[in-house]
Amino acid sequence: MKQAMDSSYEYRSYLVRREGAAFSAVSTDGERFKMRSTDMLRLTKAIDVLWDAVEGFAPAPAWLFGSNAVDLDKAMGAAAVAKSSILIFPAGPKAGMPARAAA
Numbered sequence: 001m002k003q004a005m006d007s008s009y010e011y012r013s014y015l016v017r018r019e020g021a022a023f024s025a026v027s028t029d030g031e032r033f034k035m036r037s038t039d040m041l042r043l044t045k046a047i048d049v050l051w052d053a054v055e056g057f058a059p060a061p062a063w064l065f066g067s068n069a070v071d072l073d074k075a076m077g078a079a080a081v082a083k084s085s086i087l088i089f090p091a092g093p094k095a096g097m098p099a100r101a102a103a
Contacts, residue, residue: 014047016040037072046072 008017014025014035023043024036037043052058063075 011044012047012051016043016047032068034069035072036070039073042072042076 008015010016010028011025013028015028016023016025018040022036022038023040024034025043025047026034035043035046037046046061049058049061050064053060053064063070063072
Protein backbone atom coordinates (compact mmCIF):
# COMPACT_ATOMS: atom_id res chain seq x y z
CA MET A 1 0.00 0.00 0.00
CA LYS A 2 1.36 3.37 -1.02
CA GLN A 3 1.42 6.01 1.73
CA ALA A 4 0.71 9.64 0.86
CA MET A 5 3.54 11.98 1.67
CA ASP A 6 2.71 14.86 3.99
CA SER A 7 3.88 18.24 2.71
CA SER A 8 3.82 21.86 3.79
CA TYR A 9 4.20 25.38 2.42
CA GLU A 10 3.95 28.94 3.75
CA TYR A 11 0.96 31.09 2.82
CA ARG A 12 0.54 34.63 4.16
CA SER A 13 2.56 33.92 7.34
CA TYR A 14 0.83 30.60 8.02
CA LEU A 15 2.43 27.20 7.63
CA VAL A 16 -0.08 25.09 5.71
CA ARG A 17 0.51 21.38 6.08
CA ARG A 18 -1.23 18.37 4.63
CA GLU A 19 -1.87 15.79 7.32
CA GLY A 20 -3.43 12.71 5.78
CA ALA A 21 -6.81 13.68 4.33
CA ALA A 22 -6.90 17.13 5.97
CA PHE A 23 -4.96 20.38 5.89
CA SER A 24 -3.92 22.51 8.85
CA ALA A 25 -2.49 26.00 9.21
CA VAL A 26 -0.49 27.43 12.10
CA SER A 27 0.92 30.92 12.40
CA THR A 28 4.63 31.26 11.67
CA ASP A 29 4.99 34.00 14.31
CA GLY A 30 4.40 31.63 17.24
CA GLU A 31 0.78 32.62 17.87
CA ARG A 32 -1.13 29.72 19.42
CA PHE A 33 -3.86 29.36 16.83
CA LYS A 34 -4.53 26.48 14.46
CA MET A 35 -7.06 26.04 11.66
CA ARG A 36 -8.00 22.75 10.03
CA SER A 37 -10.07 21.72 6.99
CA THR A 38 -10.37 18.89 4.52
CA ASP A 39 -10.58 21.54 1.77
CA MET A 40 -7.34 23.42 1.06
CA LEU A 41 -9.22 26.21 -0.72
CA ARG A 42 -11.41 26.72 2.37
CA LEU A 43 -8.29 26.90 4.53
CA THR A 44 -6.47 29.43 2.35
CA LYS A 45 -9.61 31.56 2.00
CA ALA A 46 -9.93 31.54 5.82
CA ILE A 47 -6.37 32.84 6.06
CA ASP A 48 -7.31 35.59 3.58
CA VAL A 49 -10.35 36.45 5.73
CA LEU A 50 -8.13 36.74 8.80
CA TRP A 51 -5.73 39.07 7.00
CA ASP A 52 -8.64 41.17 5.69
CA ALA A 53 -9.81 41.56 9.31
CA VAL A 54 -6.31 42.45 10.56
CA GLU A 55 -5.94 45.05 7.80
CA GLY A 56 -9.38 46.53 8.58
CA PHE A 57 -11.04 45.55 5.30
CA ALA A 58 -13.59 43.21 6.91
CA PRO A 59 -14.90 42.29 10.36
CA ALA A 60 -13.29 39.37 12.16
CA PRO A 61 -15.10 36.09 11.44
CA ALA A 62 -17.21 34.62 14.26
CA TRP A 63 -15.31 31.32 14.17
CA LEU A 64 -12.14 33.16 15.22
CA PHE A 65 -13.31 33.62 18.80
CA GLY A 66 -13.59 30.98 21.50
CA SER A 67 -10.83 28.49 20.74
CA ASN A 68 -7.16 28.20 19.84
CA ALA A 69 -8.03 25.50 17.31
CA VAL A 70 -10.77 25.84 14.70
CA ASP A 71 -12.17 23.08 12.51
CA LEU A 72 -13.33 25.20 9.58
CA ASP A 73 -15.50 22.41 8.16
CA LYS A 74 -17.55 22.32 11.38
CA ALA A 75 -17.48 26.09 11.90
CA MET A 76 -18.75 26.80 8.40
CA GLY A 77 -21.12 23.86 8.29
CA ALA A 78 -21.94 22.50 4.88
CA ALA A 79 -21.28 25.85 3.22
CA ALA A 80 -19.70 25.25 -0.12
CA VAL A 81 -16.42 26.89 -0.96
CA ALA A 82 -16.84 29.24 -3.89
CA LYS A 83 -14.58 28.02 -6.63
CA SER A 84 -12.77 30.77 -8.48
CA SER A 85 -13.60 31.03 -12.13
CA ILE A 86 -10.83 30.70 -14.66
CA LEU A 87 -9.21 34.03 -15.37
CA ILE A 88 -9.62 35.13 -18.96
CA PHE A 89 -7.00 37.47 -20.31
CA PRO A 90 -7.58 39.65 -23.36
CA ALA A 91 -6.14 38.16 -26.49
CA GLY A 92 -3.02 39.78 -27.83
CA PRO A 93 -2.23 40.30 -31.47
CA LYS A 94 -1.82 37.17 -33.52
CA ALA A 95 1.49 36.47 -35.26
CA GLY A 96 1.85 38.69 -38.29
CA MET A 97 -1.09 40.91 -37.34
CA PRO A 98 -0.44 44.58 -36.48
CA ALA A 99 -1.23 45.43 -32.84
CA ARG A 100 -3.90 47.97 -33.87
CA ALA A 101 -5.80 45.39 -35.92
CA ALA A 102 -6.09 43.09 -32.90
CA ALA A 103 -7.80 45.72 -30.75
